[in-house]
Structure formats: C-alpha cells, structure tokens
Amino acid sequence: MKYLDEYRNPEIARQLLDKIRETVTKPWVIMEICGGQTNSIIKNGIDQLLPKEIELVHGPGCPVCVTPLEMIDQAISIAQRQNVIFTSFGDMLRVPGTEKDLLQVKSEGGDIRMVYSPLEALKMARENPDKEVVFFAIGFETTAPGNAMALFQAAREGLNNFSEVVSHVLVPPAMQALLSSPDNRVQAYLAAGHVCTVMGYNEYFPIAEKYKVPITPTGFEPVDILQGILSVVKQLEKGEYTVDNQYARAVSADGNPAAQKIINEVYEICDRKWRGIGEIPRSGMCIKEKYAAYDASKKFNVSHIKAEEPQECISGLILQGLKKPPECPVFGKSCTPEHPLGATMVSGEGACAAYYRYQRFADALKK
Amino acid sequence: MCLAVPGKVVKIYEEGGLKMGEIDYSGTINSVCLEYVPEVETGQYVIVHAGFAISILDEKEAQKVFETWDEALDKAREQGFTIENNPLADINKK
Ligand code: SF4
Numbered sequence: 001m002k003y004l005d006e007y008r009n010p011e012i013a014r015q016l017l018d019k020i021r022e023t024v025t026k027p028w029v030i031m032e033i034c035g036g037q038t039n040s041i042i043k044n045g046i047d048q049l050l051p052k053e054i055e056l057v058h059g060p061g062c063p064v065c066v067t068p069l070e071m072i073d074q075a076i077s078i079a080q081r082q083n084v085i086f087t088s089f090g091d092m093l094r095v096p097g098t099e100k101d102l103l104q105v106k107s108e109g110g111d112i113r114m115v116y117s118p119l120e121a122l123k124m125a126r127e128n129p130d131k132e133v134v135f136f137a138i139g140f141e142t143t144a145p146g147n148a149m150a151l152f153q154a155a156r157e158g159l160n161n162f163s164e165v166v167s168h169v170l171v172p173p174a175m176q177a178l179l180s181s182p183d184n185r186v187q188a189y190l191a192a193g194h195v196c197t198v199m200g201y202n203e204y205f206p207i208a209e210k211y212k213v214p215i216t217p218t219g220f221e222p223v224d225i226l227q228g229i230l231s232v233v234k235q236l237e238k239g240e241y242t243v244d245n246q247y248a249r250a251v252s253a254d255g256n257p258a259a260q261k262i263i264n265e266v267y268e269i270c271d272r273k274w275r276g277i278g279e280i281p282r283s284g285m286c287i288k289e290k291y292a293a294y295d296a297s298k299k300f301n302v303s304h305i306k307a308e309e310p311q312e313c314i315s316g317l318i319l320q321g322l323k324k325p326p327e328c329p330v331f332g333k334s335c336t337p338e339h340p341l342g343a344t345m346v347s348g349e350g351a352c353a354a355y356y357r358y359q360r361f362a363d364a365l366k367k
Numbered sequence: 368m369c370l371a372v373p374g375k376v377v378k379i380y381e382e383g384g385l386k387m388g389e390i391d392y393s394g395t396i397n398s399v400c401l402e403y404v405p406e407v408e409t410g411q412y413v414i415v416h417a418g419f420a421i422s423i424l425d426e427k428e429a430q431k432v433f434e435t436w437d438e439a440l441d442k443a444r445e446q447g448f449t450i451e452n453n454p455l456a457d458i459n460k461k
Contacts, residue, residue, distance in 0.1 A: 003373040003412055003424055036370050089417070117418020119385075119400060139417075142371065145403055146419040153385070194371045197414060197422045220370075248428035250414050256421055259403040349370075 035349025276316025
C-alpha cells in the first residue's frame with residue numbers, strides 16, 4: 001500500500017538507526033505520546049534496537065486507557081436501561097468498570113452494539129425512532145471531529161433519540177502536566193501524529209519553549225518513529241528545542257480547519273479526570289450548553305456517579321512514564337488481556353497489552 | 368485508538384447532506400465521510416480514522432522524506448529486501 005510500505009523499509013530503518021547511534025553521546029529519555037506509536041515501537045522491537053543511551057517511555061496516548069472509571073460506570077448505568085441501544089468503539093466494551101464491563105451488561109441482555117464510526121450510531125437512531133441511541137464518545141483530538149459531526153448532524157436532523165456520553169481528552173495539557181510534575185523524567189516528546197493532523201502543531205511551540213523540550217510530531221511506521229527519534233536526539237545533543245514536524249505528509253501547522261470548526265461548534269474545553277493520573281485542568285472536551293439535549297450524562301442523569309480507582313493497578317505510573325508494565329506485580333499473572341485489571345491491558349494500544357502481546361512478559365516473569 | 372490508515376479515494380458521493388466517499392485500502396473498499404477534506408478529488412490518498420477522512424496525504428512532502436533515501440532503497444532492492452511489513456527486529460538477523 002502506498003504511503004505505508006515505504007515507511008516499513010528495513011534498509012532505511014537500519015540507516016536511521018546508524019545515524020541515531022552516530023549522533024547520541026549522552027543518555028536521553030524520550031516519550032512517545034500516542035499508544036499507536038507505543039504499539040509500533042514494541043511490535044517492531046525499536047526500543048531494543050536503539051542505542052542504550054536512549055530510553056523510550058510510553059505516554060498517556062491511549063484514550064481508552066485514560067477514560068476515568070466513573071465515566072465507564074456512568075456508561076454502564078445508561079447501557080443497562082430498558083429502551084437504550086448503547087453504542088461504542090470496540091475497545092471500550094472490555095474496559096473494567098467498578099463492578100463489570102459493558103460486555104457483561106450485554107451478556108445480561110443489554111442492547112450494546114460496537115460501531116466503527118459514530119455515523120453508524122446516528123444511522124441506528126434514525127432507524128429506531130422508538131429507542132434511545134447513546135454513543136460513548138471517547139478519544140483524543142483525532143476522534144473528536146467524527147464524534148462532533150455525529151452530534152451536529154443529529155441536531156441538524158432534529159433526531160431527539162440520539163445522545164452522547166462525552167469523555168474526550170486533549171493531549172497538550174497532559175503533556176504539560178507531565179513536564180511540570182516533580183517526578184518528570186521526559187526530556188523530549190514524539191507528539192501524536194494524528195492528533196496533530198486535526199489540531200496542527202502551533203500550540204506546541206510555547207510548550208517546547210517553556211519546558212525546553214524538543215517536540216516532534218511523528219507518524220506511526222518504523223521509519224517515521226526512527227526519524228522522529230533522530231530529530232529529537234539531534235536537538236537534545238545540541239541543547240536545542242523546537243517543534244520539528246516529521247509527519248509532514250499528513251500534518252500541517254494549522255491542522256484541519258474544517259474539523260476544528262465542527263469540534264468548536266459542539267464541544268467546549270472543560271476540566272477532565274484521567275484514569276490513573278487524576279484531574280488535569282482544561283484537558284477535556286464536553287458538550288456545549290447549546291447542545292445539552294444531546295448530552296447523555298444529563299439526559300440520563302448519571303453525572304453524580306463517582307468511583308475510586310483500584311489500588312493494585314499501577315497504570316497511572318505507567319501512563320506518566322514513571323514505570324514500565326513488567327514492574328507491575330500482577331502483570332502477566334492475575335492481569336492479562338483475557339482478564340484485564342486495568343485499561344492499559346485492555347486496549348491494543350495500552351502499554352501493558354503491547355508488552356504482553358509481544359512477549360515482553362517473559363523477562364518479567366523470570367525475575 | 369488514534370489508528371488511522373491511508374487509502375485512495377475512488378468515488379465521491381453525497382448522503383444525508385454529508386460528503387461521502389468510497390476508499391480503497393489495497394483492495395478493500397469502505398465508505399467514509401469526506402466532510403473534513405472538502406477539496407478532495409478521486410485518486411488522492413487520505414488518512415482515515417473511525418469513518419472520517421481527516422487529512423489528504425501530501426505527495427510532495429511524502430516524497431521529500433525519501434529523497435535522501437533513494438539510494439538506500441535501490442541498494443535494498445539489489446540486496447533483495449522486501450519493502451513490506453518486515454518487523455525491524457528481523458533486520459538484525461539478516
Ligand atoms: S499489568 Fe494490569 S494491573 Fe498492572 S498496571 Fe497494567 S493494567 Fe494495571
């Protein structure tokens with residue numbers, strides 16, 4: 001496939017690795033933000049091929065993993081109701097809530113349907129006028145345009161039986177929160193390519209400046225990731241910091257204005273809790289008052305449902321780059337993709353699941 | 368979650384007031400919403416995420432990345448490397 005295969009070329013990757021080896025002289029900690037990048041890094045063994053000076057830590061870039069427990073509990077409360085068709089991206093169905101996950105609600109008779117696009121949920125609302133169709137709108141800036149469009153269209157068509165549980169999160173505030181933490185180890189970021197596709201990268205310049213960290217919007221294939229790493233390593237070695245776009249084939253400085261317009265039409269910035277991390281001010285998106293009729297949390301009155309996160313799961317530390325999955329005492333033991341205790345084990349892009357899937361648990365179990 | 372894949376726009380149409388298109392991903396055809404790439408034309412490649420095209424791939428920018436690597440590519444072909452999804456970990460063995 002064009003625009004994919006060439007970025008998987010082993011010879012180019014090898015040359016990039018050589019370049020990185022030639023450039024690096026000191027130890028550096030680099031965080032890749034996006035779970036898609038984490039998955040690609042672990043799958044291709046990039047972290048193991050890099051010179052030992054470079055440590056990759058895995059960022060909070062899996063929206064499934066950071067959706068707070070109470071949002072899952074709120075979704076479950078709605079999904080259990082009569083007359084509701086609850087729709088969601090597949091990944092969310094197995095994320096454990098306090099007592100159960102959405103799949104369990106389904107096995108108990110709940111009408112829960114997996115969708116690939118939010119427009120499918122909208123179609124269900126049109127086809128089932130006597131039912132309430134609710135869509136679990138989670139994701140980063142990448143997913144927000146689609147989720148916003150479904151809501152915008154519902155309002156345009158006057159579809160009163162469609163609503164969204166919105167738990168959207170924004171990446172730059174989380175990047176800043178990690179950098180301002182006293183425990184921070186991150187010295188450079190590979191920014192999430194597809195988030196930047198939508199939002200552009202202008203907002204990263206002040207972050208690079210304030211915290212003196214190189215930030216490189218990066219794609220997802222091995223060649224992309226190695227180029228991203230080379231870009232930040234070059235800057236780190238020279239003591240420079242700026243925003244250097246590696247993913248220019250899909251990302252422009254201003255992002256996608258048509259997508260931003262619809263996002264801003266229906267959603268507004270709000271404070272948001274991140275699973276395992278806690279509340280980060282102005283790091284989420286909520287439905288604007290103007291569209292309150294399409295806000296499932298209000299419609300079904302579930303906003304009061306709160307939840308405490310379980311103690312044994314250290315995914316919060318993993319999502320902040322402070323620990324690696326094998327350091328979790330239950331990793332690969334009582335916590336596996338079949339029986340996940342935390343969200344980072346559920347999603348294919350969660351660091352725990354990626355380590356498990358690509359056999360990184362063998363070493364951990366030997367210890 | 369933010370997984371998004373490139374595909375080629377093979378047909379553009381309208382449905383329910385939205386600009387839609389058929390996208391070819393190496394033989395698999397899917398319908399996606401094209402509202403966020405209003406200027407797109409058939410034959411162009413887009414990045415698709417959760418049923419929405421979010422960007423038109425920039426041929427020139429994509430090319431730039433490889434200019435320095437063209438020579439390497441030729442060498443790779445000579446040596447019989449496949450330009451396929453070879454896990455990088457394998458290259459050490461070669
Ligand atoms: S292995 Fe399981 S319990 Fe441990 S941090 Fe990962 S998801 Fe949480």
